[in-house]
Amino acid sequence: MTAPDSGSATITQEKATVGHKRLQIPAIYFALTLLVVLVILFTLGNQNFLSAYNLNTIGNYAAILSVVALGQMNTILIGGIDLSVGGLMSFTSVLFVVLLQLIGVWAFPICILVALAVGYVNGAILTRIKIPSFIATLGTGGILTSLALLVSPLPVVAPGSKYGLLDLVNGNLLGIPNLLLLALAAFVLFYVTLRFTKIGRNIYYVGSNIKMSWMSGIDIVGTRNFAFVLSGFGAGLAAIMLSCNQFGGDPTLGNVYILQSIAAVVVGGTALTGGTGGAVNTIIGALILAVMENGMNVVGVDAYFQQSILGLVIIISVALTFDRTKTAMIK
């Protein structure tokens, strides 16, 4: 074969690192622009929006939401969804506070292990019973909510003697709140897993084309279980962070995080159809939601109106990222 330069293998430019450029490009720009615009609007609406006190409020909420959302993202990336994060958070929250009383610091690792196990069970149900994750996790979420209420039907207050342990979350390191550091650590963990590990990459392959993945020998079951375990981890960690932050557990605290975590993932530009998106997207999505949630109150948007604005943002984000070739019919 002669003349490979006859135009067939032209490598004209080599920008952007491999593996980083996905459909997310336009979506992530949309998300970033939205974030900046929101911050500017809210600041114009009320100068206190950027006050240290308010930023702290936003930061706390964003930190917790981003940890649940980072977990949720994995199930969405493989083309599923995890509706059990709410129930899991509620359950972990009351369990954590009860265990804190009984076994002290061991409550942290045990609650994380429980959350990982729940994630694994979610994955196993999908494999065994072969039903969509949408339904399976709706079911396990319901069961977990009941379990939470069984452990404690009312909010439980953390015992004052254990406040020292709560400082693991509520304290500071070099002036930076531990809550933010934990969220940052979770982000690094998920980012590295998705970008630089084989199993993380497999999540993308399975989400992009499950048949191709199967034919190429990828362990579909293992990958799916892993994604749901990650989601369990995110929900469990977020529940612990939230319980520490509130000095107590609450058997209903997870409810709002089902929708909020999914919204954060898709608003950040991860496609509901799977295969595209990532940890950076999710952090931006969580920031957008936190800023909106707080900002609309700060500038005094009618509470009845707030939900519809959020709804609108979700629809636009999904419209931008939804891969219509993957669904035979829009239902």
Added chain:
Amino acid sequence: MSAAVLELQRITKRYPGVVALDGVDFTVYENEILGLVGENGAGKSTLMKILIGLIQPDQGTYRLRGAPVVIKNPAHAANLGVGMVFQEGCLVPNLSIMENLFLCHEIGFRHFGFLSKRKMRDAAHAALGTVKVAADLDTPVSETTPAVRQMIEIARLLWLSKLYQQRNPVLILDEPTTVLTDDERNTLFSIATELKSQASIILISHRLQEIVETSDRILIMKDGKRVANIQARHAGIPEIEQMMVGHAFAADRFREDEQIPPGDQVTLTLENVSKRGVFEPLNFEVRQGEIISLVGLVGSGKEALCRCIAGLEKPDTGSIKLAGKRLTPGSPSEAVRAGIGHIPIDRRSDGLALGMTIAENVNLLVLDHLKVGGFISPQREKKNALRWIQDCRIKAPSPSTMCVNLSGGNQQKTVIAKWLSSKIHLLVLDHPTRGVDVGAKDEIYRLIRQLARTGVGMIIMCDTLEEDIGLCGRMLIMKDGQLVNEVNCPPYRKPSPSDIISSIV
């Protein structure tokens, strides 16, 4: 010469990093079949997408039956009598044949506010009659063969142009034959030739034989430019090839020169492998570096056999061994781990993660080797991808181009690169050169020979019998689920196709 239906002038279309079309002039006359050929990525599909308004050109003018037009979208184009049958099909799978035929135009069948099913059925029968399809109108399209689907699309386009009273519609067939059997292909061309009296047809294909036989005029594109416009009766395939790629090809098309005798070691052993109702118990071996070609008509069972070898299907009896080690039947992951590769025929649905980059697709099987300190190294990933992009001549601006933006042939090459880059001992190639241009074909032949030299055994099913004979060292002929004949194909003493056809049919 008859009048021009379509006249496009100086059409330019740029994408980031590529000029897909570079000032192309393009004319279609009434009642002609126009063949359009060119390398993968030459811009054929892009030009056609502009024709039907799926994408807009950056520059250029568009005249339809003499009048300047701006085509807004494919529906608009269809109303003006310009329609396309896509490389990958675009019917709605869950809807029936009839529903697909009249999709969005049912209004014409309204009768006092109700849809008249009877009128619709009559019209559907008439429409399908023009393309000689006799299928149940209520069958969901997902259950029909690719050939029938194409015909439905053609029938729909013809029916629409009648509905909107467009004289001489233009039908675009983008690589229609890649999904067809030989019989279906002949039917398609006889219908196309008949339709010529009332329509113009643009035919895109990488099988130059059928282009030369069917078309009246041939346009050749290269790197987004039109390089030649010739009358088909004066055209010779070698000249067309030369204009497509810019150089001539050696007479030794299949590189028989490089064909090596099989090694001593047995790579793959099949013992009594059977699948009820599909193929009878089979026994054969593939040796190191040996290329075996499986030939047979549709229904011979060769496809199912290959699927069994790749672990995609479970045989009912028998054992499949790789280097003496028995494989768990029906497990693709074990087959892949053992070193069996499989290049599927349907690259879009079975071969690629379309929303991911070339690098991510090419590196899928070798991620473990691209790690540094336990983590995938972006540098090594890029390096490996670049190497294979060059080796398989994938035309793309960079390794981080998404596969969905590649031309059909370059997608095929990406799948091939993915398997070649991994350490395999046996490779099943299901029509590896389908939809790729002559230059890339030559490249694939070279890669096949190179693989053989490194000891990889191969089972191939090719597009043409000539290709089978030329590439393989031994040919296994299947008929009605049985191995009926075995023919040796040593270099320079190859059998002729006619010797073999008699045992196939």
